[in-house]
Amino acid sequence: MTYYYYPENNHYFEAPHEHRKTEEAVDIDGAINAPRLLQPSRSQSNYMFTEYITKEPQEPIDKFLQRAKPSTTPSLRATWIGVQNPTYKVSRDTQAETSALREAKELLGQYEYQQKKRLFLKETLLRQSNGSQIGLHSRIITPTILESQLYNVAKRYNLVRGRWVIQCKPRNVDAIWSRVAKMTYTKQLGISAKVSTRNPHTDAFIISIYGADFDNLEDVARIFRVLKQDVDVEPLFLKAEFFDLLGIMSERNKYNIKPKKYTASNFEALIEVTSGAKANLGNFLRRQNNASVENKSTPLAGRARAMSFNSSSSSRRPQSMYGLAPVNENEAIGSTSTSSNASQDFSGPDLVVLPSASTPLVSSRVPMRNGVRRQRTGVYNRVITNDMPLAINTAEERLAKAKEHFAKCKGKEYVGHAKKVHTVSWNSDGRRLASGSVDKMVRIWTPEKGTDVRNSIRLEGHTDSVDQVKWDPTHIDRLATASCDKTVRIWDQRTGKCTATIETNGENINICWSPDGSHIAVGNKACDTFNHYVQFSCNFSCQDDQLSFIDTRTYTIENTIKYDVEVNEIAWSKTGDHFFLSTGHGNVRVLDYPSMKLVRTLRAHTASCYCLDRDPKGRYLATGSADALMTLWDLRDWTCIRTFGELDYPVRTISFSYDGEFLASASEDLSIEISHVDSGKSVHKIACHASMNVVAWHPSKYLLAYAGDEEARDPKTKRMEHAGNIRIFGFT
Missing domain, CATH: 3.30.760.10 (RNA Cap, Translation Initiation Factor Eif4e)
Structure with a gap:
């Protein structure tokens, strides 16, 4: 029929x-x-x-x-x-x-109109700028964003x-x-x-x-x-x-x-990663259980012994593979206690002698002591096992061990927001994780207490989306939030109360603290750049994006600077004497602080530079762009030493690990890429179900928090809605 x-x-x-x-x-x-x-x-x-x-x-x-x-x-x-x-x-x-086809038609029509509008504007700008570079990248809906919108419909x-x-x-x-x-x-x-x-x-x-x-x-x-x-x-x-x-x-x-x-x-590849992680977890738990039984009967047989050589500068450094303490589900995430020359049992399998993460992969100039290379500063761990060699001397072996370590890791999900999460941030001791969402709310999580939302603290007060959350680097209980409601709020997580509210001139999209905690820099959008250019006949002299500096002693705006370019992300140098600013032209401006005079311009990308992050040790600056590339800059001589090209779509967010060994990046790919900084090679991929908005490494462990545009079916309406969840990867 x-x-x-x-x-x-x-x-x-x-x-x-x-x-x-x-x-x-x-x-x-x-x-x-x-x-x-x-x-x-x-x-x-x-x-x-x-x-x-x-x-x-x-x-x-x-x-x-x-x-x-x-x-x-x-x-x-x-x-x-x-x-x-x-x-x-x-x-x-x-x-x-x-209804779905009508809504999809509107999205497709808007895309076509925007493409035509962009083409007209670009031609006009090129005529008026005599062919110089223009930054129109981040204001346009890309085909990938359009595809994601159609899936949502x-x-x-x-x-x-x-x-x-x-x-x-x-x-x-x-x-x-x-x-x-x-x-x-x-x-x-x-x-x-x-x-x-x-x-x-x-x-x-x-x-x-x-x-x-x-x-x-x-x-x-x-x-x-x-x-x-x-x-x-x-x-x-x-x-x-x-x-x-x-x-x-x-x-x-x-x-x-x-x-x-x-x-x-x-x-x-996606299902292989998922099933492989589960299999590795099962094998590891079985080996761990067997080892614990053996250790009870023979305390010294087959057990790993750890010896550490500490210098005066190593005040808080956990011990284990790559200088990281093994993260266990029952282990307190914020725990950082380490004693000098103390014996420690490692629950992870196949541990070998490894210098801490601060050691270069291959360094013949570093002096030897008791068979372990030692720098003049830092912590070095020596782990002895019965079935592994006593040292790893090559970059290939270290990279292999890193891949093995991350392959054994798993993630946890924390659900506490009604809409998608834009930002996550760890406090300086790693015991608290803050998340900000489109639902106008901030949550403070204590991961060591589990994933139950009842163990979190809810901060309310913003009247619009919370776009960025940052902790005071000098105070473990104080944080600042930037919102589209044109305010910056300072919170004390101990009381859950807002201690100060600072009004700004526009929608705040990024925020950062100075290294000494004395100032907060806030970037905001005073108007829509795309329409502003059209309205004023493509005049480059319009001042759009603003940067404000807040004195944290008086909670007042000390200085406001207007820019005629699109400002995407901001950061201080480790010493606080330089200020980095990424632009829509694909450049990074290096400014002297506090004079804010231009020191140099790093021509990093051919498209808009979306994100940047500084190595915690102050060695490198990494940038991510709409051209799907990441670049690594040496801050000593301001040279580009490496380019990462593992992603296929614009790089939305990047983050250095606490020791500077690894760089996590995410975009509209359905994965998070963890790359080795010194070699530039891919170490691990975390499979995701949606585009990611933010990634953030723990300040002292290989734990990676991330959040994106994930969706879940509403049990009442039976429709797909934003899940409002965050995830932490790195538990073993």
Whole structure:
């Protein structure tokens, strides 16, 4: 039978195969429909009236497969042959679909308008600036952002069906389709499946296997594994049905967006990371339990002994691999007690002799003492085991140990906000973690007490989104928050009260403390740069972004500076005598503090410089940009010594580890990249489900806090909403 769907009267019509399609009919599956609201072209509208051959209600599945073989069924008779999981009921909410397509149309229209507006503005600016560089990058919605917005629309209206796509040759299409159809009908695969019929213009056949929710990673992975292991085929990619409804069939579209949710290669890597982390965790816990039993009977047999050589400058440095104490679920995260020449038991496996993180990877000039290289300052740990060599002398071996360490780590989720989280920040002793959200609220977490939101402190007072939170580096209980409500607030986490409120001239987007805690720098947007340029006929003399300095003794604004460029992120140097400022031109301005005179300009990127971070030791400055690159600058001679190019999309946020060994970065990729600073090589990737807004390393441990645009289904509305969660990676 051939089925047609009539949206006008909302019912399905059943007709024989020879029935000719009419302009009112829409196929029952809707997998490759063009949008009715977007007035599709003639080539797209041909897909709106797709004929299906499906199984009769009482027809055996074997008879149906014998009757309708894709290799012998001509496309003039039907375009698709389909089979459905009998437990899944076909239902289409036409009202939700119409609303979703209307909203998507508005987003696509806004993108097209903005692209045309940007092109006009760029041409005008180039004429007036005589071809000099202009910074228009961060004011534009990128194709990746547009793609994310369309996914959000699909989730909000519950249009979340997705399909794995397989391509077959004529010689094996019947056998593969037979296995797929039987497994779908017997509830072993997805909710439905379809295969294209014989087309004289191509020798390829397309098989699509549908899942109920492309965002349900567990179900998507199950279908993927069944296809590879039981059906013995290699899926090409997973695509959301919503993009088919929009008429976006491939990556060659005028919006330059990628309609493929996953390709087979990156999805396989994603589930391998997830399952590998679980397996490593299980093996580690088993070894740990066995070791604890042995240690009770023979205290010295097979146990790791640690000896540390301390200098006068090493006041607070935990011991373990790379100078880091092993982070245990039962261990107090803020604990920093370390005694000189004390014996310590390590619960992690395969520990070896390692100098602390302050030691370079290879250094022949560092003097030796008792078989361990030692600098003139810092802590050096010596860990002796029975089955490992006594020293690691090469960069490759240290990098391998770092990869092994992070592969054993897992994360924890902390849920306490109603909307997405923009910022996270650790206090100076690492016992508290602050998070700020679009829900106008700040939460103070104590990770050592667990993930229960009842163990957190809630700070309320802002009337708009909290965009950045920073702790006073000299006071473990004082923090500052910057909000779009044009205020900066100072809080005491012990009382949960706001101790001061400072009003500014614009929406505050970034904030930082001076190293001595005497001043706070606040960056704000006084107006929209894009519209401002258009309004004033592209005049470069307009002063838009402002930088204000607050005296923390009087809580008053001491100085305000206006800039004629886009200011993205700010930071002080370790000594406090320089101030760094990243701009929309892709440069970093180095200013003398407190005079704020320009010392030099670091030409770091070809696109807008979004973020920067200073190495805690004061050696390096790292920058991230819209050109998807990170650069590493030596602050001694102001030279670029390395470029990191692991990401595919604009770099949103970066953070140095406490010892400067590792650099974490995140963008619109579905992962967080941890790179080794000295070698520039990738050490570990943390799989994510959404774009990340912020990453922040713990001040004394390899714990990484991060938050992004993750979503979860609201149990009341059944729609996808922002999850409002943060995560901490690094527990072993």
